[in-house]
Amino acid sequence: MEKIKVLLIDDDEDDFIITKDIFSQIPSIKNYELSWANSFEKGINAVLKQQHDIYLVDYRLGKNTGIDLLNEAVLSGIKEPIIILTGKGDYDIDQQALNFGAADYLVKDQINAQLLDRTLRYALKQAEATKALKESEFKFRVIFEKTKEPILISDFNGKIYEMNKAGLSFFGFHPNDLNTVTDRQLFKNSEDRDNFIQQLETKGAVSNFECEMISSSGQTYFCTLSSFLQIDPQNIMSIYHTIIHDLTPRKYKENNSINQSKLSVSAHIAKAFAEEIRDPLSTINFVIEELNTDKNLAYNETVQTNLDIIKTNCDNINQLIKQVIVSTENKPLSFEKANIKELIEDALNQVNDLILGQRISVDKDILNADLEILADEYQLKKALQNILVNAIENMHDFPKTIHITTIKDSGFYSILIEDNGTGLGKNYNDNILEPFFSTKKNGNGLALTEAQKIVMNHNGIIEIKPQDAGNLVIVKLPIAY
Structure with a gap:
């Protein structure tokens, strides 16, 4: 066993001799090695060199005090325990020593071998435990700061004590914002927060709690929460440690898979139905041609008018069939890096005549950042044009306005196109993007179906959210890094 190196810092040689004598009376004296520094300067230099395991420091050191030395040692990051020695029992000095970080204090007149041995061993064990605790805290602090998932520390009332860097970035906060924000504001639905807290208070821990959370910019995330409750013994209150798992990308993939399946089935049915219509339509067109060449009917104005009407409607049906078949085709896409802002501007230019003709005001708030996506420019511009045309056709009363804004969040570039036309109403929220669904009297539902597929x-992913007046279409595209 290595000897415990003890340094006595005391400017009185008699005190050193007395202390040395007390050490000699300790049964386990062979475990200790006592050294002496006879001034404040020598003492602090020895402490800073960290060549000893523990220090006994006299309160009076010439013009300085043991508290001065203790304070300087603590500020220098010294971890070894320091015990203050006082000439008499002085409660204020004792408290001052402990407040400044002393491991303990001893009254010189009361020191004996047994008390000194026990004090030294206790201080060393306490220092070892404190060191282990700080190392553990450091490890967890590193995990807290470096983990890529948001971590939140809050309480029952919603007060946020801390949020790691990933959390601040996820929710779009600055550290100073946490003083004015509560965790309730992070939940999109207040009922979710209430249920979450109820489960946490009842069970003490919650795993995979599903909810929607919202960032400071209004971005909605589908998340699961894993949290545990800790009782703070000082304040006697519950503290919640919560890890937030963002499942939004996975949710998008699941939704896309479902929508792709719907489109595939609907396209197959639509194409088969269109093909079935072609044969009887061809027969009708053939009969019309025969009737047009019948000399007996050539001068019958009523018959000719009706034949023209039938012919026009047959042509319209034939055109619709072609549109349906084209909409079901999966054309190969040619992906290249494209500037998103330029794509939006090009799409607007393509429908500019409609915008001017309908006297529509277009407000734009498009990010100036030079962001790129992997895209088939022709196809993606076509999708945006379809959405813009659909918005234009929804507006009947003046003033007519279209708002286009963009948001960069969580690896996605979101394009928000909002009109103030005829709203869909919440009843249409679930089926507006169903293939070939339309609320327009003469609409075929192909424009948004094609945009969704592209x-x-x-x-x-494409979302449509009915507003109080008009509709909001959100197109989310992954940014190319």
């Missing part, structure tokens, strides 16, 4: 082929 966006999904770009690993993106």
Whole structure:
């Protein structure tokens, strides 16, 4: 067993001799090695060199005090325990020593071998435990700061004590914002927060709690929460440690897979139905041609008018069949890096005549960042044009406005196109993107179906959210890094 190196810092040689004598009376004296520094300067230099395991420091050191030495040692990061020695029992000095970080204090007149041995051993064990605790805290602090998943520390009332860097980035906060934000504001639905807290308080821990959370910019995330409750013994209150798992990308993939399946089935049915219509339609067109060449009917204005009407409607049906068949085709896409802002501007230019003709005001708030995506420019511009045309056709009353804004969040570039036209109403929220669904009297539902297919082929997602007046279409596209 290595000897415990003890340094006595005392400017009185008599005190050193007395202390040495007390050490000699300790049964386990062979475990100790006592050294002496006879001034404040020598003492602090020895402490800073960290060549001893523990220090006994006299309170009076010439013009300085043992508290001065203790304070300087603590500020220098010294971890070894320091015990203050006082000439008499002085409660204020004792408290001052402990407040400044002393491991303990001893009254010189009361020191004996047994008390000194026990004090030294206790201080060393306490220092070892404190060191292990700080190392553990450091490890967890590193994990807390470096982990890529948001971590939140809060309480029952919603007060946020701390949020790691990943959490601040996820929710779009600055550390100073945490003083004015509560964890309730992070939940999109307040009922989710109430249920989460209820489960946590009842069980003490929660795993995979599903909810929607919202960032400071209004971005919605589908998340699961894993949390445990810890009782703070000082304040006697519950502290929640919560890890937030962002499942939004996985949710997008699941939704895209479902929508792709719907499109595939609907396209197969639509194509088969269109092909079935072609044969009887061809027969009708053939009969019309025969009737047009019948000399007996050539001068019958009523018959000719009706034949023209039938012919026009047959042509319309034939055109619709072609559109249906084209919409079901999966054309190969040619992906290249494309500037998103330029794509939006090009799509607007393509429908500019409609915008001017309908006297529509277009407000734009497009990010100036030079962001790129992997895209088939022709196809993606077509999708945006379809969405813009659909918005234009929804507006009937003046003033007519279209707002286009963009957001960069969580690896996605979101394009928000909002009109103030005829709203879909919440009843249509679930089926508006169903293939070939339309609320327009003469609509075929193909424009948004085609736009949805193009966006999904770009690993993106399209959402339609009915507003109080008009509709909001959100196109989310992954950013190319």
